[in-house]
Amino acid sequence: MKSTVDARASREAPLSSVIDVADALERLGDDHELLREIVQIYIEDAPGIIERIHSAVKAEDAPGVQHSAHSLKGLASSLSAHEVVGAAARLEHIGTSRNLAEAYSALEEVDQRVEELNAAIREFLKRR
Numbered sequence: 001m002k003s004t005v006d007a008r009a010s011r012e013a014p015l016s017s018v019i020d021v022a023d024a025l026e027r028l029g030d031d032h033e034l035l036r037e038i039v040q041i042y043i044e045d046a047p048g049i050i051e052r053i054h055s056a057v058k059a060e061d062a063p064g065v066q067h068s069a070h071s072l073k074g075l076a077s078s079l080s081a082h083e084v085v086g087a088a089a090r091l092e093h094i095g096t097s098r099n100l101a102e103a104y105s106a107l108e109e110v111d112q113r114v115e116e117l118n119a120a121i122r123e124f125l126k127r128r
Contacts, residue, residue: 017120018081018083018116018117018119018120019079019080019081019117019120019121019124020080020081020082021035021080021124023080024038024078024079024080027080038078038079039079039121039124039125041075041078042075042076042078042079042121043121045075046072046075046114046118049068049071049072049075050072050110050111050114052064052068052071053065053068053069053072053091053107053110054107056068056095057100057103057104057107060100060103062094062095062096062097062098062100063095064095065091065092065094065095065100065103066092066094066095066096067095069088069089069091069092069094069095069110070088070092072084072088072110072114073085073088073089073092076088076117079117079121081113081117081120083113083116083117084110084113084114084116084117086113087106087109087110087112087113088110090106090109091103091106091107091109091110094106
């Protein structure tokens, strides 16, 4: 279990360690407004995706885990949020394999990485 200091540090992760803004902008033709729109899409869509992932893990619904994790992976990829992409990919693989023995630990990692991404997005929006 992480200490309060560790948890606070993860919530305060610097933007550049969570979102590769330069990479995202390069893929978007240096279109800052388009990146802001993608951030808005993330803000609107991510909570529902996370909820579906939790429901699928709880229900031991392997196809649901796979599909929802894949959706999160794609959304995070559009932001160049590599840590979330990796955590979602691990959970997606677990769903694809139909062996959910590690689903809860993978879900904890997804939740932690998403929390870091959410903090980074708040920081990104303050800067822009």
